[in-house]
Amino acid sequence: MTSVAVIDYGMGNLHSIAKALQHIPSKPTVLVTAKPDEILAADRVVLPGVGAIGDCMSALENAQLDRVVHQAARQKPLLGVCIGLQIMLDESEESGSTRCLGIFPGKVKKFSEQMRDEDNNAIKIPHMGWNTVQQNQHPLWNDIPDNSRFYFVHSYYATADNPEHCVGTSEYPNVFTCALARDNIFAVQFHPEKSQHYGLQLLDNFIRWNI
Amino acid sequence: MSLAKRIIPCLDVDDGRVVKGVQFVDIRDAGDPVEIARRYDNEGADELTFLDITASSGDRETMVHVVEQVAGEVFIPLTVGGGIRKLQDIRRMLNAGADKVGINTAAVFTPEFVKQAADRFGSQCIVVAIDAKRVSTENEPARWEIFTHGGRKPTGIDAVEWAIKMVDFGAGEILLTSMDRDGTKIGFDLELTRAISEAVTVPVIASGGVGNLQHLADGILKGKADAVLAASIFHFGEYTIQQAKRAMANQGIEMRLQ
Numbered sequence: 001m002t003s004v005a006v007i008d009y010g011m012g013n014l015h016s017i018a019k020a021l022q023h024i025p026s027k028p029t030v031l032v033t034a035k036p037d038e039i040l041a042a043d044r045v046v047l048p049g050v051g052a053i054g055d056c057m058s059a060l061e062n063a064q065l066d067r068v069v070h071q072a073a074r075q076k077p078l079l080g081v082c083i084g085l086q087i088m089l090d091e092s093e094e095s096g097s098t099r100c101l102g103i104f105p106g107k108v109k110k111f112s113e114q115m116r117d118e119d120n121n122a123i124k125i126p127h128m129g130w131n132t133v134q135q136n137q138h139p140l141w142n143d144i145p146d147n148s149r150f151y152f153v154h155s156y157y158a159t160a161d162n163p164e165h166c167v168g169t170s171e172y173p174n175v176f177t178c179a180l181a182r183d184n185i186f187a188v189q190f191h192p193e194k195s196q197h198y199g200l201q202l203l204d205n206f207i208r209w210n211i
Numbered sequence: 212m213s214l215a216k217r218i219i220p221c222l223d224v225d226d227g228r229v230v231k232g233v234q235f236v237d238i239r240d241a242g243d244p245v246e247i248a249r250r251y252d253n254e255g256a257d258e259l260t261f262l263d264i265t266a267s268s269g270d271r272e273t274m275v276h277v278v279e280q281v282a283g284e285v286f287i288p289l290t291v292g293g294g295i296r297k298l299q300d301i302r303r304m305l306n307a308g309a310d311k312v313g314i315n316t317a318a319v320f321t322p323e324f325v326k327q328a329a330d331r332f333g334s335q336c337i338v339v340a341i342d343a344k345r346v347s348t349e350n351e352p353a354r355w356e357i358f359t360h361g362g363r364k365p366t367g368i369d370a371v372e373w374a375i376k377m378v379d380f381g382a383g384e385i386l387l388t389s390m391d392r393d394g395t396k397i398g399f400d401l402e403l404t405r406a407i408s409e410a411v412t413v414p415v416i417a418s419g420g421v422g423n424l425q426h427l428a429d430g431i432l433k434g435k436a437d438a439v440l441a442a443s444i445f446h447f448g449e450y451t452i453q454q455a456k457r458a459m460a461n462q463g464i465e466m467r468l469q
Contacts, residue, residue, distance in 0.1 A: 015308050019283050051333035113412060117213075124414045124437055126335055126383055130215045130257055130467040148465045149215060151288060153310075153335045153383075171213055192312060194288050196252065 002207055003078040005042035007069070009049075009059045010034075012083070015050050017081060020193035024200050026207040036068045045072040045206065046188075049083030053108070053156070054095030054150045056083050057083050066101060072102050073185055079206050080187030086158055086181060088187050094156050103110040104180050104187075106160040117173050126155045127172045133179065135192070141206045150190035157189065184211045215467040216431050216459070217257035217384030217438035219290075219416060219453055222247060223264050230264070231442065239459060248281045251445070254452040255469050256287065260313070260386075260440060263293030271300075274338045275307045280307020292386075301328055305336065307348045311414055313386055315340035316359050319366055329381025338416075339382035341402055343370035344390040353402050362390035370377070371410050378411045386440065391418025396443075399426060416440050424450060424459040426456040431464050 006018050014032050039045055047069055049056045060066045072078050080088050086160060092098045092108035100108070117121040120144045130149040135141045157176040160166055168179025168188070178189040186206065194200035223231045228338050238408055241247075248259055256334040259281070262275045276293055291304045292313025301312050318325050318339050329337045342362055342381040347354040355370035372387055391399035401419045408415040414437035417430040430439040444450050453469075460466045 015306060016282060016286075016310065019308060020286055023283070050335060108357070119310075121435065122409075122412065125412055126414070128384065128414050129437070131213065152214075155334075173213065182329050191288075194244065194286060196286050199438070200286060 001027065002043045003041075003064040004044040004046060005039045005146055006032045006046045006140060007039055007065060008050060009031050009056070009063050009065050011049050011051050011056045011059050011083070015191040016191075017046060020124065020200060020203055021046070023143055024051045024207065026204050034063055034065065036065065039065075039068050039077075040071060044077040044079070045069075045089065047078065047080045047084035047087070048134065049087060051083065052095055053083055053092045054098045055088055055103065056087055056099060057098055059154075060087070069101060069102070070075075076184060077206060077209050078173070078185045078211060079192070080180075080185070082154065082189060082191060085187035085189050086156060088180065088185070089158055089160070092156060094107065100104070103185060104158075104160050104165050104182065105160060105162055106165075107155050108158055110156050111172065115173060125155075128152050128153045130184045130195075131170045131190075134169045135179075136167045138179075138181050138186070139209055140166075140181070140202055142143070142201075142205050144198045146199050150178075150188075150195040150199060152190045154189060213465055216436075217416075217464045218253045218255075218427065218455055218459075219258045219260050219440045220256050220417070220452065221260040221262060221440050221442045223262050223442070224274060224277060227277055228269050231266055231446065245284060246276045248285045251452060252285045252287055255456055255465060255467065256452050257284065257438070258290060260289040260292065262313070262321070263291065265294070265372050275303055278304060278307040278309050291340055292338070296324075298327060298331055301332055301336075305332065305404070309383070311336045311338050313338045313340045315342065318358050318377060319357060319368070320354040322376065323380055325377055325380040329383070334381045334383035334413075337382050338384045338386050339374075339377040340386040340388065341370060341374060341407070342378070342388050342390050343407075345400070353406070355403050355406075358390055364395070371406050374407045374411050378413050382413060384413055385411060386438075387415055387417060388449075391417040393418075395420050396422025398422065399430045399434055399436075399439075401429060401434040404430060404436050408435040408437070414438060416437045424455050426461045427455055428462045428464060431459065432462065433453075
């Protein structure tokens with residue numbers, strides 16, 4: 001049986017993702033932990049996160065978990081969720097400017113408050129709710145139809161420098177990257193743990209992912 | 212293809228049981244929050260809101276268990292409101308598996324609480340619930356005020372100004388209830404909904420007065436809401452959520468259809 005560690009660095013709703021992982025058919029052993037040895041002993045690692053990215057980055061560094069994430073990123077399947085995706089880029093505009101982990105080259109930017117939809121209504125921020133995701137080929141999309149809806153809640157979005165890293169896009173109202181991948185790493189801006197059937201399918205695909 | 216508008220069924224919970232008569236025909240136990248949540252999830256609810264109406268604050272621990280149970284089985288966003296007064300209350304609900312908390316009375320008495328909560332937990336999980344009542348007469352420009360204690364106590368605070376202030380303080384979403392319409396089944400106060408929705412930068416959930424599916428569509432199309440919340444039309448099996456979504460989609464509203 002495969003084991004998965006959910007990194008607990010004091011930020012965000014870890015219980016939702018842990019519960020979702022416990023619910024999927026592949027039935028992994030789920031450990032929510034802040035201990036580096038436990039994280040690195042697990043077969044797979046999930047990096048969640050909600051809230052302000054500056055706080056998330058400080059919390060990771062204070063617990064010396066940034067090095068652990070880098071190590072996991074070299075060794076085993078790693079899934080980033082929400083801020084867990086954003087924190088994998090080089091830097092974010094949030095909280096002034098926040099230096100991040102640099103696992104994917106690129107920046108995190110804020111949705112512009114000047115944006116308007118086709119009916120000329122102001123675009124609401126945060127981008128909150130169920131939006132369609134356009135997929136690029138990747139095993140983690142197995143058994144999930146293209147353009148399926150996932151649940152989003154965020155005010156910042158990733159811009160990856162390398163277009164090959166982009167494996168999923170959404171529109172609000174402009175196209176933005178909502179899934180990044182390279183090698184053994186996959187990261188999503190939406191919340192698979194709150195995206196009902198297809199969200200659970202994606203988590204199950206992550207647990208079954210053979211690299 | 213773009214962001215879908217949301218339908219959010221609301222469940223009143225008293226001491227761990229759903230009240231206000233939820234009467235599905237094929238449900239074993241009409242008061243069981245987990246069973247009802249599962250039912251709405253299957254029908255395609257986009258989120259669920261639980262309102263804790265337990266009178267005694269000593270019994271609030273029960274609500275934590277309800278949230279834990281629901282979050283272990285239903286994988287869509289959950290909002291919990293009612294009795295959220297301290298940062299500790301928010302922490303407990305988020306740890307139990309809630310995604311957002313609704314702050315109502317505490318925001319009116321201590322607006323700074325919203326700021327603290329948003330700083331600590333992030334705006335994405337702070338929903339400020341606004342109970343508004345029309346105070347202008349027929350011939351005056353429309354004006355609404357904030358009421359507390361289930362619409363009984365006026366505060367003198369202008370609803371539109373209040374919504375703007377709450378967003379400045381960090382609210383990530385506004386749950387707007389018209390106290391004039393709540394329970395009437397004659398539809399949302401669309402003028403109020405539109406006034407608030409156009410005044411703030413965050414999503415607005417319209418609530419209070421839904422009696423049929425056209426009311427839901429009007430909340431989005433005329434009220435400019437981002438989501439619609441309803442209780443009784445779903446609880447009594449008058450309409451399923453799936454029917455509501457199809458009716459709204461037929462009017463050109465972007466919906467998540469399964």
